[in-house]
Amino acid sequence: MVVVAYVLAVVAAAIHVYIFRLESVAWTAPATRKVFGTTPETAEVTKPMAYNQGFYNLFLAVVALVGVALHASGSEDAGAALIFAGCGSMAAAALVLAASDSTKLRPAAIQGVAPTLAVLALLLG
16 A cells, blocks of 8 residues: 555656646746636736745655655655655645635646545555
8 A cells, every 4th residue: 555655646746746837837838828727917927926836836746755765765754754744735735726716626636636545545554
């Protein structure tokens, strides 16, 4: 079950690295604006906020990945703490997104299912 937790945590991290790319690197690009449903004007005004939020997602991914690396290399307590912190924060953010706007259930599921399952798998492992 621990290997399943590792795989799910890595998937969750990859999703959050992709979100980082969208928010911090490509926020005003037409394809990104389509994903987030923003106009060119709104994207330009919200660019600093998105840039910051993207790095938040990147840092969560790094925490989860370092947790997997530590846990797999024998530092199980430290690794588990980081996996729980990174993936737990990702899952909590997905819950906040879903609760804040019912039209955001799909993106909340995309960002929240893998980290939630990673936490559960690690608990069971």
